[in-house]
Amino acid sequence: MNNIKLAAVCTFGLEAVVKRELQNLGYENLTTDNGWVYFDANIEDIAKTNINLRSAERVMLVLGQFKALSFEELFNEAYDLPWEDWISADGKFTVKGKSVKSKLFSVPDCQSIVKKAVVKKLSEKYDIEWFSESGAEFTILVSIHKDIATLSIDTTGAREGLFKRGYREKSTIAPLKETMAAALIQLSYWNKDRILIDPMCGSGTIPIEAALIGRNIAPGLNRTFASEKWEKVKSEYWKNTKIEARKKIDLETPIKIYGYDISKRAIAIAKQNAIEAGVEDCIEFQAKDINTFKTTPFDYGILITNPPYGERIGSVEEISEIHKTIGKVFGRNPTWSNYIITSIENFEKDYGKKADRRRKLYNGDVKVEYYQYYGQRPEQ
Ligand SMILES: C[S@@+](CC[C@H](N)C(=O)[O-])C[C@H]1O[C@@H](n2cnc3c(N)ncnc32)[C@H](O)[C@@H]1O
Known part of the structure; x- marks a missing residue:
């Protein structure tokens, strides 16, 4: 009732x-x-x-x-x-x-x-x-x-909102909140049967959240909540919910996610975070400059990324170059769907095309837009 x-x-x-x-x-x-x-x-x-x-x-x-x-x-x-x-x-x-x-x-x-x-x-x-x-x-x-x-x-706890999953031991500059990364993935065409790339993955939030979704691992399994101590919310409710959630984990489906970043330190952190989250087998991390991509590595992939905004990392020219590369390499391949979250207003100009859909969001206090470019779906 x-x-x-x-x-x-x-x-x-x-x-x-x-x-x-x-x-x-x-x-x-x-x-x-x-x-x-x-x-x-x-x-x-x-x-x-x-x-x-x-x-x-x-x-x-x-x-x-x-x-x-x-x-x-x-x-x-x-x-x-x-x-x-x-x-x-x-x-x-x-x-x-x-x-x-x-x-x-x-x-x-x-x-x-x-x-x-x-x-x-x-x-x-x-x-x-x-x-x-x-x-x-x-x-x-x-x-x-x-x-x-x-x-x-x-009921969650004032200090530790649901973005705290318990896997992020260390982070890089300007990490995306786990809750926002999960939302960006769920707003995309990605599902566990498709390839996903984040070429500027920083501490790995987008690849890790996608792997958790792909494996159907409930995000709150490894943390505690304020209401666990409330008399009315009995410990058996938490225990039963966790048992149910664990039963639903899918360890069988092969999942292919790639996380790249120019920073070797970021990649080391991302790898560690993926281990903490228990999804390291789903993600291949590699230190790589996005500007070295000449073509897309596969067909029918999905790119979801959070490039530097320039407020904390990267010069205006560097950021513009990154946007141009995303447009030239991933944007020109009609089999790719590309999703980019940024606060930079002339993004579409550098990318070379108007987005199929733009969604206004907030990354913390920063007003951002989520540019969505839809590609062809793989034939069944
Ligand atoms: C806003 S941060 C991404 C944060 C990430 N989503 C997270 O949650 O940790 C942007 C990332 O782009 C990386 N980056 C900057 N220039 C790059 C380039 N040319 N190629 C690849 N990565 C680059 C930075 O090292 C940084 O980790």
Whole structure:
């Protein structure tokens, strides 16, 4: 029986990808709003979604949503929510906040009002005045958008969003978030039967995330989540979800992914990360300058890459040269589908062709575009 409301929170622009992931996990009646994908669930689903979602940043337990035009309304509505159903007497709780286009715009005030309401409610319910805060972590979020307040608790953990898979021991400059890499792959035509190349793979995030998808390895199998310590989310839910997820791993299908980078250090890090992720057998890494490619190494391949943006690495000329090479080598072969994420505005000019589709995304705080060029599919 579905008796709670959850929301998978993601980067703006990735709602459709997260929605599709949730549908593939069997959820229905999904509603989307500004980076939040809401769905009805039961308590076990807290474990299921945290362990299986690839592109969402975190899973929030939504306790209530209401109109709040005054601090009094915010306090009263917040007080009425069943905090005691979730937060134990020894719970360590903090309140985070954000407010967009709303009458209640002072985030610190909103946080402190909600904190007071929660403290009052829990003091009455547990008949205590002092909270030891020595137990599980509950990060409450008060998020107000156009005067509608959503109050939720972070089931993933405030410090370690879902991008933390547990395999990235070391990283290079400007790595892509694992959640974003997984989304870029899922927005492409790639599937495990096709060849994938990232010619500027840095710490290997795109190849590794693709290998995890290809092997059907749930991304959250090797980490912990804040709600594992919550009394209500029983340890058997996590155990059973992990057993289910492990059963679904496909170790049979041969997977062909290639990761290149001009930096030998980056390649060494990428190899180590792939070992940590348990997918080193799927990926061939090699130190290589993209400008040495004269032709595509295969037909019917997929290129997904995140070239240097120039803010942290590479001069304008070097970056322009890289874009030209991608266009000349991979763009001219009609059997290749090419996907490039960059913040550089004249990318299409250097590549030599307008993209079939452009998608606006955010890589952290940087506004980027995902240029998608569709090639022919291999004959079946
Ligand atoms: C934005 S980073 C890629 C980050 C990567 N997606 C990750 O998650 O770690 C760009 C990468 O391009 C590499 N690079 C720069 N010039 C190159 C070239 N000419 N050929 C191949 N790689 C190059 C850099 O060494 C850097 O690792």
